[in-house]
Amino acid sequence: MFSGQRFYIQQAGSVSKQQIRLLSAALSKAGAIVIDKIVNDQTPIDYFIADSKFSQFDCLKFSSSNNLTADSPVLAGCQFISVDWPVACLKAHQVLPFNEFKLRSLESVSESKSAEPDEPTSKRRRSAAVVVEEADVDSSATASTSLASESASQSLRLPPRVGAWICAQSSLSTPAVSEVACPANADIVRILGQMADTYGSTNDKWRVYSYKKAAQAVKRCSKPIDSRASAQSLPGVGSRLADKIWEIAQSGRLAKLDCLSSDETVAALKLFTSLWGAGPVTAQAWVAQGLRSLDDLASRPDLLNRQQKIGLKHYDDFLNRMPRSEAGEIESVVAEAVHQLGNGFIVQACGSYRRGRPDCGDVDVLVTHPDGRSHAGLLTRLVTHLERTGFLTDHLVSCEENGDHKKYLGVCRLPLSTNNSGQSERRARRLDIIVVPYNEYACSLVYFTGSEHFCRSLRHLAKRLGMSLNEHALYEGVIRRGAVKVNPGRPVNTPDEASVFQHLGVPYRPPNERDH
DNA sequence: ATACAGACAAG
DNA sequence: CTTGTC
DNA sequence: GTAT
Ligand SMILES: O=c1ccn([C@H]2C[C@H](O)[C@@H](COP(=O)(O)OP(=O)(O)OP(=O)(O)O)O2)c(=O)[nH]1
Ligand SMILES: [Mg+2]
Numbered sequence: 388m389f390s391g392q393r394f395y396i397q398q399a400g401s402v403s404k405q406q407i408r409l410l411s412a413a414l415s416k417a418g419a420i421v422i423d424k425i426v427n428d429q430t431p432i433d434y435f436i437a438d439s440k441f442s443q444f445d446c447l448k449f450s451s452s453n454n455l456t457a458d459s460p461v462l463a464g465c466q467f468i469s470v471d472w473p474v475a476c477l478k479a480h481q482v483l484p485f486n487e488f489k490l491r492s493l494e495s496v497s498e499s500k501s502a503e504p505d506e507p508t509s510k511r512r513r514s515a516a517v518v519v520e521e522a523d524v525d526s527s528a529t530a531s532t533s534l535a536s537e538s539a540s541q542s543l544r545l546p547p548r549v550g551a552w553i554c555a556q557s558s559l560s561t562p563a564v565s566e567v568a569c570p571a572n573a574d575i576v577r578i579l580g581q582m583a584d585t586y587g588s589t590n591d592k593w594r595v596y597s598y599k600k601a602a603q604a605v606k607r608c609s610k611p612i613d614s615r616a617s618a619q620s621l622p623g624v625g626s627r628l629a630d631k632i633w634e635i636a637q638s639g640r641l642a643k644l645d646c647l648s649s650d651e652t653v654a655a656l657k658l659f660t661s662l663w664g665a666g667p668v669t670a671q672a673w674v675a676q677g678l679r680s681l682d683d684l685a686s687r688p689d690l691l692n693r694q695q696k697i698g699l700k701h702y703d704d705f706l707n708r709m710p711r712s713e714a715g716e717i718e719s720v721v722a723e724a725v726h727q728l729g730n731g732f733i734v735q736a737c738g739s740y741r742r743g744r745p746d747c748g749d750v751d752v753l754v755t756h757p758d759g760r761s762h763a764g765l766l767t768r769l770v771t772h773l774e775r776t777g778f779l780t781d782h783l784v785s786c787e788e789n790g791d792h793k794k795y796l797g798v799c800r801l802p803l804s805t806n807n808s809g810q811s812e813r814r815a816r817r818l819d820i821i822v823v824p825y826n827e828y829a830c831s832l833v834y835f836t837g838s839e840h841f842c843r844s845l846r847h848l849a850k851r852l853g854m855s856l857n858e859h860a861l862y863e864g865v866i867r868r869g870a871v872k873v874n875p876g877r878p879v880n881t882p883d884e885a886s887v888f889q890h891l892g893v894p895y896r897p898p899n900e901r902d903h
Numbered sequence: 904a905t906a907c908a909g910a911c912a913a914g
Numbered sequence: 915c916t917t918g919t920c
Numbered sequence: 921g922t923a924t
Contacts, residue, residue: 586921596907597921625922664913666918692914694918738920751920784912784919794911796919819920834909839920846908857909858920870906 388482390418393432394473395425397446399652400438402470404677410436410470413477425455432465439469440646442491448589449653554844555893557900561607571611575635576602578644579628585647588656590667601628612636655679663698663705663783663817697781701798704815708746715740716801717750717816724772725754728765732756733828737835738819743899749817753835759825766822770795780815795820827859829881834858841901848891854879861887 394414396407411421422432437446446467447455455462472488549555567573583598600623605612612618612632619629635641647653652674658681659670678684684691684699691699698705718736725732735741738751754769756762766785773779781798799818803810823831834842835858849856855865855876862876881887888895 591921593907594921600907600922623922627921664918668917694913749920786912794920796912821920835920837920839908842920843908847906850908855909859910869904 388417388419388480389414392418392434393420393422394434394436395422395432396470397435397437397441397450399449400440400650402436402438406470410473414473417477425450432462434473435462435465435467436470436473437467437490439471439488439490443467444491445647446490448591449647449650449656549848549892552844552848552893553903554841554848554891554896554901556903557896558838558841558902559900567606568609569611572605572608572636574639575612575632576606578635578641579605579632581648582631582641582644585644585653585657588653588660588667588670590671597623597628601632605632651679659684661706662695662702664692664694665698669695694783697783697798701781701815705817707814708748709814709816711740711743711745711747713801713813713816714747714750717799717818718752720778720799720801721750721752721754721769721773721818721820724769724776724778725765728768728772729756729761731758731761732765735832737832738837739902741836741898742838742902744902749819751819751835752821753831754820754822755825755828755831757825762822762824766793766795766820769820769822770797773799779818793821793823821858823858829883829887830856830860831858832884833887836898836901838901838903840903841896844903845887845891845893848893852891854890856887856891861890863890 396402396410398404398407411423414421425432435443435446441449443457447457467490469488469490561568567576579598579602583595583602586594586598601621604621604623605618608621613636615629615633618624618632618636619626624632631641631643655674655678656667656670659665659673659678660667662681662684665673673684673690676690678687678690681699681702684695688696714736718734718740722734725734733753733755735753736750737753738749739747740750754762754765756765770779770782770785778799778801779797780800782795783798784794784796786794796817796819798815800815801813804813821831821835833845833856846856849861850865850867853863853865855862855872860878861881863879864874865872865876866874879890881890885895
């Protein structure tokens with residue numbers, strides 16, 4: 388019946404391993420060749436079979452076969468079809484037409500917008516109610532940034548109105564932490580966030596970027612979203628997300644998310660990527676090998692690297708956020724150790740702690756010395772010291788011994804805590820330490836204080852101004868070809884955090900206003 | 904077509 | 915170089 | 921996924 392036809396069956400959704408075995412056997416008997424693994428440079432397959440609830444896109448995205456794209460040679464001329472088709476064919480003892488069984492194609496995307504040329508709602512030029520997204524380049528290019536670049540070629544590009552950047556706004560000025568400007572939009576924000584999380588366990592960071600950005604835009608939107616068009620008028624919301632947002636607004640649900648959430652391989656991907664040291668690629672590989680649970684991982688130490696073993700050991704502790712008081716205790720332990728190793732060191736907890744968050748995922752400690760020299764070689768001594776006292780229990784990343792290492796990522800545990808019902812061991816906590824030369828203090832502080840989003844926004848702004856910002860310094864006179872640096876530029880003198888903001892032309896924001 | 908931040912460690 | 919993390 |  389299927390003589391010589393090459394099939395691949397995707398295990399996902401309602402298609403279980405067991406079912407694949409049965410179906411494969413039946414198909415083979417009917418003359419088909421069932422491929423169990425798609426490799427890029429093999430004979431192209433004829434049929435990609437999967438649960439009917441998936442689209443072609445989902446198949447590629449969540450497939451355990453890595454590096455598959457729509458135009459991979461193996462997929463040339465391949466049909467994406469629901470499992471229902473071969474099942475029906477076998478039952479009917481004949482090859483049925485598969486028109487009715489095709490999975491949703493990749494190209495339902497085709498220009499749904501005939502972009503009205505002079506549409507006044509075209510993203511920029513909105514009513515002033517919401518002017519809050521970055522890279523929303525307004526034509527009124529003011530903001531002749533005080534000390535900013537003199538690079539002639541760069542100044543030809545319109546500098547964005549700095550006020551439109553995230554890093555120029557206080558995180559307090561917009562909806563309070565985990566709230567929404569308009570309660571009616573809460574579902575939308577929540578669901579877009581869940582979509583971002585879900586895609587977070589795939590390799591598609593730009594999709595995640597967009598979902599997050601759209602969620603932010605909706606969060607800041609002060610009126611209920613009452614039409615598809617009003618959704619698409621939001622910055623960062625295009626045609627596809629507008630559809631999804633509108634679906635949520637009407638029904639309170641998103642079929643796409645319901646579908647993905649109910650899939651066990653997607654759940655496994657999320658579980659695995661929540662393990663420290665495992666990202667989307669590794670998670671995908673484990674799922675492809677049939678692993679689904681932490682117990683499965685524990686039974687296969689050969690598949691785990693050193694860091695992942697530590698991650699597994701402390702799986703629950705690492706997912707748990709500590710009260711800021713505990714972060715304070717940890718900072719004190721580190722500070723005391725540093726001060727035993729020398730005088731005059733600056734020791735400062737940054738990250739979410741410095742931003743004033745009530746709870747912290749880890750403790751990020753920055754160490755420097757005003758004399759500009761004593762920082763050298765400190766980190767090794769510090770780690771050794773803290774290890775001896777039993778405070779540090781595991782090392783995730785410590786630059787071995789090239790003398791001038793700067794970063795340490797590890798695990799610590801505070802001494803027994805005594806409460807009314809006796810003594811109890813405390814949780815293991817993630818501890819990050821950086822030791823930096825004093826001339827890099829300001830930029831390190833900006834970097835290490837975050838938030839991540841705030842940092843990225845600041846760096847993006849710097850780039851648009853012909854500058855460059857990293858944890859070491861702010862550089863001016865940077866020349867790029869596209870995104871590639873041609874000339875690295877020269878470091879700007881930045882004695883303190885405020886000077887970094889100044890050079891970028893944005894108002895200074897204290898740490899608690901950087902919690903974006 | 905290209906950018907969406909930029910760096911560093913592990914292996 | 916890829917992967918993962920800050 | 922979106923914007924330029
Ligand atoms: O991709 C990243 C991740 C982090 N950081 C900076 C900002 C961040 O604030 C700091 C510390 O990282 P961490 O992951 O500890 O974030 P946090 O802001 O402290 O949050 P949490 O409470 O989860 O630790 O490092 C970045 O610049 N880029
Ligand atoms: Mg932190």
